[in-house]
Amino acid sequence: MQWVWDNFFFGNPSIWQLVLDHLSLSVPPIIIGFLVSIPLGFWASRNRVARSVLLGIFSVLYTLPSPVLFVLVPVAFGLAILDSKNVVVALTVYAVAIMIRSSTDAFLSVSSDVRESARAVGFSAVQRFFGVELPLAGPVLLAGVRVVSVSTVSLATVGAFIGIPSLGNLFQDGFKSSLYIEIWTGIVLVLIIAAIFDLILSGLGRLLLPWNRRTTRRGASRLVAKEAVWTS
Amino acid sequence: MIEFKSVSKLYPDGTRAVDDFSVIIPSRKTTVFVGSSGCGKTTLLRMINRMVDPTSGTIEIDSRDIAQTEPVRLRRSIGYVMQNSGLLPHRKVIDNVATVLLLTKVPKAEAYERALTLLDTVGLDRVLANRYPGELSGGQQQRVGVARGLAADPNILLMDEPFGAVDPIVRTELQAETMRLQRELDKTIVFVTHDIDEAFLLGDQVIILEKGARIAQKGTPEEILARPASDFVASFIGAERGKRRLTVSSGVQANGDDLVLVDAGGYAAGVIAAPDGKLATGNASPKSRSVSNKTSQAGDA
Numbered sequence: 001m002q003w004v005w006d007n008f009f010f011g012n013p014s015i016w017q018l019v020l021d022h023l024s025l026s027v028p029p030i031i032i033g034f035l036v037s038i039p040l041g042f043w044a045s046r047n048r049v050a051r052s053v054l055l056g057i058f059s060v061l062y063t064l065p066s067p068v069l070f071v072l073v074p075v076a077f078g079l080a081i082l083d084s085k086n087v088v089v090a091l092t093v094y095a096v097a098i099m100i101r102s103s104t105d106a107f108l109s110v111s112s113d114v115r116e117s118a119r120a121v122g123f124s125a126v127q128r129f130f131g132v133e134l135p136l137a138g139p140v141l142l143a144g145v146r147v148v149s150v151s152t153v154s155l156a157t158v159g160a161f162i163g164i165p166s167l168g169n170l171f172q173d174g175f176k177s178s179l180y181i182e183i184w185t186g187i188v189l190v191l192i193i194a195a196i197f198d199l200i201l202s203g204l205g206r207l208l209l210p211w212n213r214r215t216t217r218r219g220a221s222r223l224v225a226k227e228a229v230w231t232s
Numbered sequence: 233m234i235e236f237k238s239v240s241k242l243y244p245d246g247t248r249a250v251d252d253f254s255v256i257i258p259s260r261k262t263t264v265f266v267g268s269s270g271c272g273k274t275t276l277l278r279m280i281n282r283m284v285d286p287t288s289g290t291i292e293i294d295s296r297d298i299a300q301t302e303p304v305r306l307r308r309s310i311g312y313v314m315q316n317s318g319l320l321p322h323r324k325v326i327d328n329v330a331t332v333l334l335l336t337k338v339p340k341a342e343a344y345e346r347a348l349t350l351l352d353t354v355g356l357d358r359v360l361a362n363r364y365p366g367e368l369s370g371g372q373q374q375r376v377g378v379a380r381g382l383a384a385d386p387n388i389l390l391m392d393e394p395f396g397a398v399d400p401i402v403r404t405e406l407q408a409e410t411m412r413l414q415r416e417l418d419k420t421i422v423f424v425t426h427d428i429d430e431a432f433l434l435g436d437q438v439i440i441l442e443k444g445a446r447i448a449q450k451g452t453p454e455e456i457l458a459r460p461a462s463d464f465v466a467s468f469i470g471a472e473r474g475k476r477r478l479t480v481s482s483g484v485q486a487n488g489d490d491l492v493l494v495d496a497g498g499y500a501a502g503v504i505a506a507p508d509g510k511l512a513t514g515n516a517s518p519k520s521r522s523v524s525n526k527t528s529q530a531g532d533a
Contacts, residue, residue, distance in 0.1 A: 117318025120283055121332055121380065122308030135322045211322040211364045 022166045026156040033095025041103025062097035087159040102144020106137035142205040153194040239289035251444040262421040264435035272445030311381030311389035317373040319365040326361040332384040350379040371402035391423045
């Protein structure tokens with residue numbers, strides 16, 4: 001434990017610095033991946049051909065091991081090998097690969113009755129997307145982005161192996177010097193970040209999708225009431 | 233007045249959903265399209281607000297071809313009530329009712345005020361305004377659906393099997409409410425159903441449809457009952473099954489000169505009053521049919 005206190009704010013790099021590096025590597029891919037997957041998922045949900053093509057492409061990309069992606073990205077985007085943007089881009093690709101499935105399902109989950117009735121009462125196509133389909137896709141989108149968030153936070157450690165600082169440095173360094181407390185520190189911090197992100201996301205969900213909670217809670221309390229009847 | 237002029241709808245796969253359909257739907261009356269599923273009745277309804285565009289022929293509202301009106305604007309000017317209410321589950325009841333008003337940029341305060349008034353109109357308690365549709369019973373949701381359809385005060389109200397998914401008791405209540413609203417608001421209602429009893433109950437004009445939206449018979453419920461135009465109509469309205477073919481019972485003695493009626497199956501169906509030995513006569517006019525005027529909300533919870 002003493003090691004952690006000694007190195008948290010001091011040292012080169014300090015643990016705190018690595019936490020910040022880790023955040024700057026993992027936050028952009030989550031946000032960009034989410035935003036990119038929405039139009040793609042919407043398109044895929046409306047068009048069978050687009051669906052199989054898009055899901056196919058991203059499944060293949062997802063199977064690429066990260067070292068391969070880290071080599072391909074600089075070539076494809078003309079970035080320097082040691083640019084941290086490489087990691088951000090690669091993680092964004094993975095984020096989209098996971099998220100596009102969720103967002104496709106999310107838009108498919110919007111009941112056609114509701115879509116049709118929105119059309120019937122005079123929503124234009126744009127109003128329908130922002131006012132009906134996007135909010136109703138919300139719960140499934142939220143579930144997807146929570147998975148993406150956890151996976152991105154843990155994947156970001158890989159950056160260390162191509163020289164981009166992140167909490168992964170603690171693993172690498174710990175293995176090299178057999179300093180297990182360092183490895184454990186890395187694991188715990190990654191878990192804490194992932195947990196905090198998850199809390200933030202579910203909080204946002206509660207804030208932005210109040211209807212979802214209220215209607216499901218009612219269903220849940222009904223269930224409880226039923227059970228109460230059975231047991232009494 | 234809505235007028236269909238030789239309207240056809242041909243789908244790319246070759247199905248002729250509507251085949252050369254012409255009809256006049258009078259203003260401020262209820263016209264019911266009734267037929268089995270797949271007869272094209274819903275397609276006809278959805279043509280009126282351009283949810284479906286005909287392949288050929290024209291539809292006119294007050295002598296204006298609706299093809300000239302932009303679909304989104306047209307839909308906002310016509311009320312629409314569908315099965316399963318079609319309410320937006322993520323918007324509160326009040327927002328659902330105010331939907332069309334908000335879409336047409338009516339100031340929020342005014343739209344909500346009007347929406348609250350509409351909840352009264354359809355017999356819903358104002359406390360429901362801040363609930364989500366998922367927190368309401370089926371019957372209440374359907375009432376909200378009707379309120380939403382009426383929000384922009386449209387002249388025309390399209391109702392697509394609106395009571396198809398609620399239980400029979402609530403359905404009866406909603407039917408009575410629809411008749412009360414029609415008496416109070418005097419809208420041109422076009423109603424689609426597969427239930428002939430519902431059609432006869434609500435319709436000033438009933439149009440019985442066969443496959444391809446061919447008109448099997450058109451008329452008032454009384455005309456159709458008195459003279460079914462074909463075997464198809466007779467069987468559709470149940471004349472064959474004997475439910476509507478009543479005879480005077482020879483077995484039972486009623487009070488005084490009253491007569492007991494039995495259907496073809498021999499089951500008692502009702503009584504004709506015959507005060508002073510004379511059979512009573514009544515006028516068949518849907519607008520004057522006696523309906524319970526209660527606006528009970530407790531019943532459909």
